[in-house]
Amino acid sequence: MTKYILSLDQGTTSSRGIIFNKQGEIVSVESQEFKQIFPQPGWVEHDANEIWLSQLSVAKMALVKAQITAEEIAAIGITNQRETTVVWNIETGIPIYNAIVWQDRRTSFIIDELKQKGLAEKFKLKTGLVLDAYFSGTKLKWILDNVPNSRNLAKSGKLAFGTVDSWLIWNLTNKRNHVTDESNASRTLLFNIHTGCWDQELLDILDIPREMLPEVKPSSGIIGEASSGLFGSRIPIAGVAGDQQAATFGNLCLSPGMIKNTYGTGCFLLMNTGEQALPSKNNLLTTIGWNVNNVRQYCLEGSVFIGGGITQWVRDGLKFIDNSPEIEKLATSVKDNGGIYLVPAFSGLGAPHWDQYARGTIFGITRGTTDAHIARAALEAIAFQVNDLVKAMEADSNKQLSTLRVDGGACKNNFLMQFQADILNVAVERPKCLELTALGAAYLAGIAVGFWQNVNELHSITKLDKRFEPNMSPSVRQELLDYWHEATSRSKNWIRK
Secondary structure (H helix, E strand, O other): OOOEEEEEEEOOOEEEEEEEOOOOOEEEEEEEEOOOEOOOOOOOEEOHHHHHHHHHHHHHHHHHHHOOOHHHEEEEEEEEOOOOEEEEEOOOOOEOOOEEOOOOOOOHHHHHHHHHOOOHHHHHHHHOOOOOOOOHHHHHHHHHHHOOOHHHHHHOOOEEEEOHHHHHHHHHOOOOOOEEEHHHHOOOOOEEOOOOEEOHHHHHHHOOOHHHOOEEEOOEEEEEEEOHHHHOOOEEEEEEEEHHHHHHHHOOOOOOOOEEEEEOOOEEEEEEEEOOOOOOOOOOEEEEEEEEOOEEEEEEEEEEOOOOHHHHHHHHOOOOOOOOOHHHHHHOOOOOOOOOEEEOOEOEEOOOOOEOOOOOEEEOOOOOOOHHHHHHHHHHHHHHHHHHHHHHHHHHHOOOOOEEEEEOHHHHOHHHHHHHHHHHOOEEEEEOOOOHHHHHHHHHHHHHOOOOOOHHHHHHOOOEEEEEOOOOOHHHHHHHHHHHHHHHHHHOOOOOO
16 A cells, blocks of 8 residues: 655755655655756756756665655655756757756846847746746757757757756656646746647747657646656656745645745745736746646746855855854844845846846945854845745735745744744744645645545645744834845846846
């Protein structure tokens, strides 16, 4: 009898394999970091083969650690870093170029050309996205334009494009299935979120052959089987969603108006808008949340490019700390930020600014500034950016946020969560299980195979860890926000076009 769901959580800096039981509890987890490749300023790449091998390795290790066999796994759920672009030769199975990561800015010039041609509104109406180098479409175009012979191979049907989910599924199924789900497809600049199909007009604009694209499937439903050669027996692959949509589902933000924020490498705020694709007037994205039981639900989304990733920079770049959790102790060793404001626009600013030429800045430095002030400003910057997104979302939806549900590694930081509640002036709820991205993928897979019967069963197993109530005076809050907004404005348009 199947007792577990295996969730593959392929993130920006690590691959994880997590096994969940019927109560939504973690039975075992294994994680493996992989190399970040920076060929030149603004470029970010991954080795797609390393991604696959690391993901396969942690999946197997999670099974061994839990002392269970593949026969006990009801289904596999997959969630992944979105927008990261992989192109591989279907005959050899070898990628023709490194995976171009969602953070990569090399296609900014293509975005500028599309804007100059007056195409921004066309893309937004069809895809719900703003024109930005963040998304997959221009990354794919760059590969085809710059890798020798790639266009000839693509036109002859020998190349496949996929976001990371597609690449994993293709390998898991021993090259049998070239698919993606609607949530990932909606992040490519190539998918019409209203018709649920690849859009030929957009493909023509970017000169991308239709033959390269994966078949689009629902987010919940059996789409293939992991090869028996990998785990000892075949396992259904039954749930797929981009990481932020999976986290929204895992947070059970299943009714219109519910909001979650994931504190990962970036920060991603999503509001469920139900079956309505709500257009944004405040530079947010309209995106597909998931398709379950042939019902497509949409979300408004705001993206912060550098969220928890700023802690890695404090650790690895500034070397103020030896490991990431130490930042909380350092930040709280001072009573306030000492007038320091850090704008982490390391790869431009995401929503609601969308300035790909902004760069990171630190303001307010004096002789009295210490590493603790900068560490505190780094954490505060995460909360400030999330606040900017919430205000834009409230304006778009005409709804006031009452509670923010959170997940992701950085939400373990109590100082950050309390500061977030203070700046938003609303309660922040942190669940006991912080692996909501992986849990969301598990939920999608489990529902598809009857492991969980319905959404009501999911609600019954959810457990809250802590609720952070706001405790900051309005005057202090406003002063902090005024300085933050001034610092943000000064960081913009730094790189010369």
